Amino acid sequence: MDLIIRGGRIIDPGHFDGEADLYIKDGKVAALKPGGEEGGDEKTVRVLDARGKIVTPGLIDLHVHLREPGEEYKETIASGCQAAVAGGFAAVCAMPNTHPPNDCAQVTEFILEKASDAGAARVYPVGAISPGLAGNGLAPLHELHAAGAVAFSDDGRPVASSLLMRRALEYAQGTGGPIISHCEDPALSAGGAMNEGQTATQLGLAGIPNAAEAVMVQRDIALAALTGGKLHIAHVSTREAVEAIRIAKAQGLAVTAEATPHHFTLTDEAVRGYDPNTKMSPPLRTAEDRDAVRQGLADGTIDAIASDHAPHSSIEKVAAFDQAANGIIGLETSLALALGLVHAGVISLPRLVELMAVHPAAIIGVACGLQTGMPADITIIDPDSEHTVAAERFRSKSRNTPFDGQDLKGRAVATIVGGRVVFELSA
């Protein structure tokens, strides 16, 4: 054996939940045996003690901005992958809004090569929907898919043309990859700095209404119904969107959705100090919206938790609120915030594993699980580990998080990718 993970509670939703030892050989799961047996052999290389811990299939973050190529001062593929494994993620989906954007095979191949060099988390590139993310044509989705793209998105640049979105949902069917939609009506959100509502009014900041998201979610669902295409809705932030997705799912449409930790944790009240680290797109909404997102995570309306990890340097973030860039980093706080939902009784641990591993894998069509023969991508979680978020110790190159200094409970203690221990929390 190359590695034995001993005595943890193994949660492999739909397959196994209980205390057991996990045996790993040649990068794959070799066996899962009830705890206590003195398995292994003289050639066993390593044993990880997972007693009191949770052992799950490697977590996957569907929505990460790695910034390379083009903005390496914010993040590199290497630093982002390190941040990922430190946060318990064995794999991340890299959004295409880099410079140049990931709209052709060469960029996809570059990303995969850098990720392989980094040797930490797996990277699943997301290809652009339109060349240059310009929204006026279809990118070569087959070429991108053949190079390794698992999904397509113009994230950050909402697809304003309904016709282009229709065609993308149709055309992508030939590849099997979903269209990931950043649902925002740019005409409704233009000029807005935060959620439209009484807080924005008091703060004197221009607002972005819930409808900016809701109309696009409704539009894209209608287009998914028309085309039969696979639609994944990114970072759901409003109660209207949650409800629309709930109805779409009841109708049997191929619609999935994700929500971010900041949208299920914070509200627009957090903006009161004008901290640019509370500025993101979509913006933090009201408590009612946050609760609707939590409900959606609990009842299956929302399939996945994704961080929308968006690194920015002080150049973009140390600025007046309305001038600052959108986005916060999330890879190294996402799991702890999701465990917050478990501690609050909103979701169960197995549900968390579905939201952060099983469903993300299904959405992008990759293997996930701890059955014999599967790739040994594994996260070991201590759900009760109390710690204070210290942004200055992040592996990410950026520090733009609103959670710095907060006390959180639960985090990853080890991350294993393809049988290799790529992260271990130092005691």
Add this chain to the structure above:
Amino acid sequence: MGGMRHKHILDMASLSTADIRTILDTAERMKEISRRPIKKVPTLRGRTVVHFFYEPSTRTKSSFDIAAKRLSADSLSFSKATSAVVKGETLLDTVQNIEAMQPDVIVIRHASAGAPHFLTRHCQACVINAGDGMHAHPTQALLDMMTVREKKGRLQGLNILIVGDITHSRVARSNIVGFQKMGARVTVCGPPTMMPIGIEKMGARVAPSLDDAIGGADVIMMLRIQKERQKSFLMPDEREYATVYGLNLDRLQAASPDVVIMHPGPMNRGVEIDPEVADGPFSVILEQVTNGVAVRMALLYLVLGGK
């Protein structure tokens, strides 16, 4: 050999299997005329055929023109550019003017689906549809069927694969209807953006990928792809189109050893079809052109009462 009860040739849906057989049999006889040193018979002497081409088409128009001349009919052309159409005359005005010259047959090509049907309501002449919008191109389907029947000896039971922009193709629609009438099975394949909703209801099977579909095909018909489709987001670019939906030698490896390759022309070499395939041993593309004249001769002859 019986005649045909139709005065107009509007689409494949309105032709019976007996009609189609009559047309194809007649076309075979007509083909013989084109092989003679003097390629002209007096059959339609004194008859007038008007070619009314509202949409440019050198090939189809030339084919009809030669067909009429080989049967000794007097023919003249009306095109959008040369007629009063450009001056804002309505279709009805133009048709009434043509009708006033008392032609026997009007061959019409028009960008609007149903334009030939409109003609039948407003004139006495026989109307032959030479292509109306995305609706029908019956003479193309008939020449395709003639070519396949020549090569395969039958139509019954064959597997016909049509590849390309099905949505915008009147050739695809007419062939889907026509080949099925004669007992063949039709499969269509193309980017999902170019696959019209409900095409299965016309009896066509939709193949998810070209590579999956090639092996079972007796006939592969490649459609012309228009570069302009990029602007309406129907495809990324010609390069990706060629990679995923183009017929090249590599892909052809999977085809049956007696496969027949067709294209209605004009071809985009290197896009939907590679030159080595278009000019290769399986290609019958030039025979389609030859048979086009024969089919059009047969139709002119039959609508004017020939037996």
